[in-house]
Amino acid sequence: MKILLVDDVQMERMQLAIRLKQLGHVVEMAESGPDALALYPEFQPDLVLLDITMPEMDGFEVSSKIRELYPEWIPIIFLSGHDAPEIIANAIESGGDDYLIKPVDKLVLRAKLTAMQRIAFMRNQLNKKTADLARVNQELEKLASEDGLTKVNNRRNVDKKLKEMISVYGRHGVPMSVILLDVDFFKLYNDNYGHIEGDQCLIQIAATLKELFARNGEVVGRYGGEEFVIILGHSDAYQAELHAQRVKEAILAQAISHEHSKVANVVTVSQGVVTIQPSGRETPDQFYHMADRALYQAKHSGRNCYALYEPSMEQQDIQE
Template sequence: MTPSSQIEKTWLSHVRHELRTPVNIILGYSEIILEDLESTELQTALLQDEAIANLKTIHDCGTQILSLVNTLSDSDYVEFNDYQVDLGHIRLKFHAPVNTILTLIDHLLTHEDLSASHADLEKIHVATNNLTQNINRIISFSVNQPNYQQPARELLTLTGTAINPVMVEETAQTITALEGEAEVVMQTVNTFKILIVDDKEANRTLLSRRLSRQGYLVDTACNGQESLEMLEHEGYDLLLLDILMPQMNGYEVLTQLKKHESWRNIPVIMISALNEIDSVVKCIQLGAEDYLTKPFNPVLLKARIGACLEKKRLRDQEILYTKQLAQAHAEILKVNHQLERMAALDGLTQVANRRSFDDVISQQWRMHCQMQQQLALIFLDVDYFKRFNDHYGHLQGDDCLRSVAQAIAQTIQRPNDLVARYGGEEFAVILPQTSLPIACAIAQTICQAVRTLAIPHKHAEMNEIVTVSLGVTSIVPTTEKSPEHLIKLADQALYKAKAQGRNQVFALTGE
């Protein structure tokens, strides 16, 4: 496979993964809004039931789209030349759920009673449009450019998604290099190099001529010590080793070979006038691949050498493929780690997302149940954020959330602490092994850090800058309760902080 085609395949794999990002936004935000609606009451029960039903339909459509995105990852669809018609069919399948989502979002945005959820609804709307554009680009490209003639860099930026071109190219180059190694091995399997070790010149010359005629590269050594010295500087695929030689006999040479890390896998055929069974057994026990007695049958010699070299070829191939697997596995782990990190982050603020928060709070709860140490939680909310959005616009609102998130993240220094976007303008900070006084001090630091940003907010009631309200709690978890108990306490504390005038910290004990 050429480097270009490998980049194309790797690019396609990454694009397919990135398509899941907008789908996750659709599913995630519809879940958050549903949770909000189910815990609040709208003006009329009929409107609330209608909104919940519509959001459930949006979520179902998101699940249907995810299934279609997964279809693009199926191995049957990897080669673009083979599935242009299928892609057109897939685009038709996308049409219905996408239009349903957009229609329902437009309808929900007309309800003033849902104004608290408008920002999240608009995010679903944008994500759906982005997904549609990416799908259309990929499908149009595959249909109009079936031979992939575009340069690799153009391919990498085709969809406009957040794919790292360097990561894709590095992965593709690694796989291409490994495939190149395999091709080299396959091309040179017939150019084997054999070392003949015999103290008799006539024997060496005879074997050398026979094997050279069969296409092998042949070197000779007149004794065991010379053969070991030659092995230090040359690589050989097979040794033909005489047993009875002066200075160092064949058994001793064989023993040295099997002890050496680099030589132990070189196959050895013992060639000797000795035909006693004990000699044969001893050679096999020491690691020889085969044993031939002199005078040897040329046909049998050819067959035995061929069989040994085939074993050597297969062994070398196995070593190469093991190396390929190890390197590919390392690359996959690296890419998966990056993708997992991306999946765990909130796309807007680059702090942990709600799903990461849920996972970590559950893990920490279980750990603190065992350790019987305090687990603290801070909930904070940007004060009057809806007014901010209405006055400054959603783009400024997004910038505000990013700045607040980074201010929080820079305040939290311990490696096991977690800053997460809980939903909308609400953030959470998990503080393992932290008492209430320390958690309150951290919350005060966060409150001051946000004030220090001095983000203008003309519609704040008491200040003309963006501020936050924070609720803090810390308890020793028990198996009789769940993480929801800690979350409820932190939420109640946040409510108290808002009720007392906002821009402040309120602490609530778990007693």
């Protein structure tokens, strides 16, 4: 074990440290309470052997401070030449776990350390299991929020983030934008290249979008099928249009072959862009509806382009 030995009497401190090292333990020594508290976080002991009678801070104060500052439980054994019941009781009340009478008997010391070593082992095992459980929970949380194929946010998580951002930006009176994009003629891509290549195409597009929009306040997710959604915080219509142009150019630069497309010989996307300054009461579906109307317009304008949402698009849709 790593043992922090705290005793202001040098001779007693050195003699006990020698015994502990002979038993195979790693020992760090402190001659006062403040020294012990300074060493504690760096050394991270498995056990503290703590003298009671010391200048500046006595052992009771040191023990109480350790329990206050470091919530992870580490056993503390008090060392004292006094065996009065009230002193032992005070030691336990101040955070101690056991009590050894000076001079410490070799056999008793070995027995106490054996017991503490079992506790240290169990504590380390518990910490390991806790860390493993935290990793598993983190992985489960990631799986619950991530699209399995493209590794961007899934629809459920995008909806959650969009709802949160509507509330925040509505409260602060700041505009935000949503881009809904669709891979042009993706059915023809799948029909001619196969679904495995189709999956690779979506993975590549998702990776491109993640690289483009990695800043705080930017969210990329898979809306469904070959559709992706981008949420842009602090984005007015002008900025949203610039982002849509960036998406168009980046996808074209990937040069993913699509000989069966009706607009280009590489994969392209159509985009619907909506920008509003939310009140905070809007729903994600309202944003999606407006972005979808704009996407509809982009497709009918020849694809491989973007369209900005306008209220008149609602009426045009009805007339058609």
